Amino acid sequence: MTTRTMLQRPAFHWLAAAWPYALIGLVTLLVRSPTFGNPILDFDEQLYLLVGDRMLHGHLPYVDLWDRKPVGLFALYAAIRLLGGSGIIQYQLIATACVVIAAWFVRAIVRRHMGEIPAIVAAVAYVLMLNVLHGLGGQTAIFYNALTAFAAWCACKANDANTPGRIAALALAAMLALGLAIQIKYTVIPEGIFFGCWFVWRLFAAGERLRRLLGIAIAMVLVALAPTGLALGAYALAGHLDAFLFANFTSIFLRQPFPTQVRNDQISQVVACCMALLTTAGVGLFQLRTHAHGRVYADFPLLAGWWVSAFAGFGMLGDFYDFYFLPVVLPSVILGAFALRGERRGFTFGCLLLLWPCIFIPANYFSxxxxxxxxxxxxxxxxxxxxxxxxxxxxxxxxxxxxxxxxxxxxxxxxxxxxxxxxxxxxxxxxxxxxxxxxxxxxxxxxxxxxxxxxxxxxxxxxxxxxxxxxxxxxxxxxxxxxxxxxxxxxxxxxxxxxxxxxxxxxxxx
CATH class of the missing domain: 3.40.50 (Rossmann fold)
Known part of the structure; x- marks a missing residue:
């Protein structure tokens, strides 16, 4: 059998297409495996697992156990408890799967304009950056970033579509994903609003009639709000609507702000951890704008707007814990990939993306x-x-x-x-x-x-x-x-x- 004949076989084509996914998955597993099974890996997910477990025993979030996170997050952890075992390594494995999915979408979006190597570098950089922002375990963004990345991919595909029907289908799929993400944490709302507006613009640019465009826009909003509406309706039927509304929507506005010095320290910590990422993303954004022609011309405002909306979510609550920055990492690594043009400069920025996070790996990573x-x-x-x-x-x-x-x-x-x-x-x-x-x-x-x-x-x-x-x-x-x-x-x-x-x-x- 000649080499040319072997390369033409379907199995080889499948292997050639699958190896980047396998590599990203393997790297993610290796990077996160040192933390598997640690019960005190981080603070927040301990509560999520506790509430999820108690839900299976009849306890109701906001009524029996209080927090202001959406009930969808606790339902997710309750579902993880149904997998059996201790629940600890189970939630960490599910979180790892979500990281892999998000990284796959990072690669897919970068591959639209760059080669395989920059795409994989961006995907791996995403995996590594999570470790320095309290993303080692099951923080909320670890789960919903996978949904947001899917929505961003749908928006990119909408840039390629010329028919309103195709764009509308992508828009509804993205809005459903973002609606589920909102039920994991409400700070994804600015990103949801941006993507919704983007799809409406794409429909308009594709020549969709105004009346039909309005109907699709209403459907997008309804789909995005459906998961939250279902949760609200369930609590109303159970007679606990007041508890639901207070915990989910009122209490956050009653918190007193941290002192200015505390918030400045929080921002300084985020900047220190993410300095290389933000620098590379800024250079990548400039490079993307410089080469904005053809398909890139449509993707540039999409990626830039997503980046800005992710920053809006970061600042939404008025304080700046480092793990609030996890959603910003997603568009940042994608933009950073565009800084990898040119052998010498690309190598330098690639090293920054991959090596900088290693400086800030927390001590509990090894514990x-x-x-x-x-x-x-x-x-x-x-x-x-x-x-x-x-x-x-x-x-x-x-x-x-x-x-x-x-x-x-x-x-x-x-x-x-x-x-x-x-x-x-x-x-x-x-x-x-x-x-x-x-x-x-x-x-x-x-x-x-x-x-x-x-x-x-x-x-x-x-x-x-x-x-x-x-x-x-x-x-x-x-x-x-x-x-x-x-x-x-x-x-x-x-x-x-x-x-x-x-x-x-x-x-x-x-």
């Missing part, structure tokens, strides 16, 4: 075994005291509620809600009164930490906890982790004999 061991020790210390009694995590990993299967003495299971002063007016209850009620229920065990994660701690609730610990609890375990130490307190009347540990600092929880 899977320690995380498993530390969590196991805390669960072992807590378990004897929460049989028939509740666990209260004043400050600590909410995964402990999940792993001990303990009852929770408050709707506000996420410690940040009662400890962070910016939340004082945004909970629908007085945090001090809620803290008093929780402590009056006499939890069997309380978890505190050596230092707070949030920049400021509410002094009134902190004082109540300190007083209760001194009066009614004994320190039974101390678990150091990478960034802080967790203290386990048992109720004094449940613990026989003297306190096994004495640590004056622990009596002053942060």
């Amino acid at each position: 899977r075994h320690q995380g498993i061991l530390q969590t196991s020790r805390m669960v072992s210390a807590i378990s004897p005291y929460v049989s028939g009694h509740c666990l209260y995590i004043y400050d600590g990993p909410t995964i402990l509620y999940y792993l001990t299967n303990a009852c929770i003495p408050t709707r506000f299971a996420f410690p940040d809600h009662l400890t962070n002063p910016i939340e004082t007016r945004a909970l629908g209850v007085d945090p001090v009164e809620e803290e008093r009620r929780v402590l009056a229920s006499q939890p069997g065990a309380i978890v505190t930490a050596s230092r707070s994660v949030v920049p400021r701690v509410a002094p009134a609730t902190q004082a109540l906890v300190r007083e209760a610990l001194v009066r009614d609890y004994v320190l039974i375990a101390r678990t150091p982790t990478i960034d802080r130490t967790y203290y386990i307190w048992a109720r004094r009347d449940l613990h026989p004999g003297p306190a096994p540990l004495v640590d004056p600092r622990a009596a002053n929880p942060q």
Whole structure:
């Protein structure tokens, strides 16, 4: 068999088409595998898994367990729990699959104008950048970025379409994806608005009649809002519409802003982590504009507008946690790929995209075994005291509620809600009164930490906890982790004999 005959075989063509997808998938798996199984990988997804699990036992978000994330996020984690196992590695694997899908779409969009190598570099850069922005596990953007990337791909395909029918089909598919993304986090709304406007413009440019264009636009809006509308309707039928509306739409506007210095520090951290990405994206945007002809002419305003709308989502909440920047990474790596033109310059910018994230890899990336061991020790210390009694995590990993299967003495299971002063007016209850009620229920065990994660701690609730610990609890375990130490307190009347540990600092929880 000649080489030419072999190259003409369908199997070889399939292999030639599949290898970039396989390579991106393998790289993603290798990059994220060191974190698999770590129960305390990050803070937020611990709550998402807890609420998802409790939903399967009849608990209702916003009513029994409070947060302001869309119910679709918790439904996603509930579905992941149905896969069996611990739920921890399962959500991390599903998150990895979403990263792979998003990276595939990054490659597909870049391939419209660039070669295979720049496309793969952009896809891998996306995977690497997630690690430095608290995207190691199951943050919201890890899931919905895959949906947003699909919508962007649909918009690019709409630029190639000449018939209104084809554009309308792509628009409705994109709006459905973005509607699902909105039910994972509302900050995707600016991107959804931009893509919606883009499809309307494409329909107009393709010669769609005004009356039909208006009908399609209304259908796009309805499709995008359908998932949220279904959630709202379900809560209305259950008699909990007020709870749904307050948590989802009202409470965010009642939060007090962080001090200016805190927000400046947050922005500085994001800029430091993403400096190479933003620089490369800026150069790529300029290069794209310089070569804006033919199909590129249509893609330039699309990609530039998407980038701007992603920044709008980043700034939507008024504070600037680094993981809020995860959606901006998606269009940034695509734009950055256009900076890879030219051998020497392209090589330099390619190295920036791929090597810069390695400088900022967080310490917990390498702490899977320690995380498993530390969590196991805390669960072992807590378990004897929460049989028939509740666990209260004043400050600590909410995964402990999940792993001990303990009852929770408050709707506000996420410690940040009662400890962070910016939340004082945004909970629908007085945090001090809620803290008093929780402590009056006499939890069997309380978890505190050596230092707070949030920049400021509410002094009134902190004082109540300190007083209760001194009066009614004994320190039974101390678990150091990478960034802080967790203290386990048992109720004094449940613990026989003297306190096994004495640590004056622990009596002053942060």
